[in-house]
Amino acid sequence: MIDTKLPSFNQALLCFSVIMTILIVGVVVFKTSIHVLLMLCIIWTCCLTYFLGYKFYEIKKIMSDGISMGLGAIYVFILIGVIIATYLESGTIASLVYYSLDLIHPAVFLPAGLLICSFMSVAVGTMMGTVGTAGVILIGVGGAMGIPLPIVAGMIIAGASFGDKMSPISDTTNLAAVVAGTDLYKHIKSMLYTTIPTYILCLIIFTIIGLQYSSAALSTTEIEAFQAAIDNNFTVSFWGFLPILALLIMSMNKVAAEPSMMASVATAIMLALILQDRSLLDIFNSIYSGYSASTGHQELDLLVNRGGMLGMMGTIMLALFVLALGGLLDKVGYLTSLLQGLFSKIEAVVPLIIATMFTGIISTVSTGQGYISIVLTSQLFKRKYEAMGLQKYMLSRTVEESTTLIAPLLPWSLGGAFYAVTLGVPVFDYLPWAFLNYLNVFVSVAMALMGLAIFRVVTDSRATIGNKLR
DSSP states (O other), rough: OOOOOOOOHHHHHHHHHHHHHHHIIIIIIIIIOHHHHHHHHHHHHHHHHHHTTHHHHHHHHHHHHHHHHHHHHHHHHHHHHHHHHHHHHHHHHHHHHHHHHOOHHHHHHHHHHHHHHHHHHHHHHHHHHHHHHIIIIHHHHHHHHTTTHHHHHHHHHHHHHHHHHOTTOHHHHHHHHHTTTOOHHHHHHHHHHHHHHHHHHHHHHHHHHHHHGGGGGOOOOHHHHHHHHHHHHHHSOOGHHHHHHHHHHHTTTTHHHHHHHHHHHHHHHHHHHHHHOOOOHHHHHHHHHHOOOOOOHHHHHHSSSSSSSSHHHHHHHHHHHHHHHHHHHHTTTHHHHHHHTTTTTTOOOHHHHHHHHHHHHHHHHHHOOHHHHHHHHHHHHHHHHHTHHHHHHHHHHHHHTTTTEEEGGOOHHHHHHHHHHTOOOHHHGGGGGGGGHHHHHHHHHHHHHTOOSSSSSOOOOOOOOSSOOO
């Protein structure tokens, strides 16, 4: 077992200052590959850790332990690449886009898309699965309607984030409840108080934005050309909905994500063989290297030429870097040293909520993932919430709002890298339009300032709302 050698506050501050400088300057100024930047961050952190007294083999073990924590996500990455490829082979994505162009008016596309992504992510419990399926379809539909792709991608991220935060089968939702020591459904119910007002606000905003594109319905030439290209290259049928239906049914019956995705893949392969008259060799090649076709229509080519295990390798490599760096920052104690002394004198509820959110955001930005941030922030503030007489689900709610929703907005996070590749829109392009992800933080703080949705422990074990702050 590795002995803990806790860095000082100044050492932790130096570590994070250099990491954030590398990431921000590299991404914003030089537009360098995030993979290279993360490698530089790992090298810097390893050197600093070595000077703390750690041996090389100890540093390597810490990094390996960090990677092992995220192997489940890597398995899902691979399966999502397979799902996208087989959905393209089976005509599932093509059929859904084709029929959606008939049913969804441009004026209501954005709020409708938000609701679709929200429903699916609640049902399947995975944001990545939602973006990799419904997200890919909606990007194609939105592009055909002439709606700017960053706006469409922001809507997809916002809707998928809602489910990732609220679904009882979401890993982050369960993790936040467990580490805070509260009941899962009390945690979800607590989040409803701040999430529903934010969600309604997002629906209004997307409706207003969508009305600007209502005139697109007057000229249907491009949409008809898009549908004609789909019809010429795929057999369009309602049978194409079966793979997604299989995924939804299994997920709603609380079957784990991986088996549910594999069942959906098997259904898609059968459809590709029967409905699209594809050979098994063609399907296997797509599963490995991604679907490839020249349809004669530029927008359709952008939609269908993607997927496969090989297409996920860049994301998987990024995941390994992020997990290794996050393991170092967590296990060596850089995060703890930086944050534990900053908020020791907090005596009121609102400053405590703000401090918790600040910690969650900082740890998510620095580590690039929500899992470590959820655990760390909960550990740092758990006793403080108990001492101030607040319910444990107040902690779990505040932690999740500052971690789960922030991670998709970071290009160096596991999710951010995946969403950018899958949707074909850079993170910083869709970030301004992912309203739910950052507005939820402000709504939560505003409600706390008004004394709303504050749950205290009282003698009869019932939570009270809107108690006087003190």
